[in-house]
Amino acid sequence: MLKVSELSVNYGATRVVNKLNLELGSDEILMLVGPTGCGKTTILQALAGLIPISEGQMTLGNWTATPKKTVPPEKRNVGMVFQDFALFPHLTVQQNVCFRLKDTKLADHWLKLLGPVSYTHLTLPTKRIV
DSSP states (O other): OEEEEEEEEEETTEEEEEEEEEEEOTTOOOOOOOOTTSSHHHHHHHHHTSSOOSEEEEEETTEEEOSSSOOOGGGTTOOOOOOGGGSOTTSBHHHHHTTTOSOOHHHHHHHHHHSOGGGTTSBOOOOOOO
């Protein structure tokens, strides 16, 4: 279970996430929706351990991270697939999601559950500059 308590993240003097609280059970799925710049990516990066948190704590499984007790990204068992500009256009959707995984069973399960199963074999479209 994921538990986020009073999570705040600052970039310098600017607070971009303010006292977020959420709990997510092992069988639940959460979608972060909001306008550009509202903090969605910052929350995900904080959960993955890619940026420091300013206040609060995050707990998942056997680790708890706080501003004074950091947990390195590789110890969190959290994966993150970045937006399309950071994906590999020569790989399929499934290959991008499973990139660097030794065992893809869990990722394959979620791809099948969430879809797009019929698209997992396709490569990503390349962007055209017009």
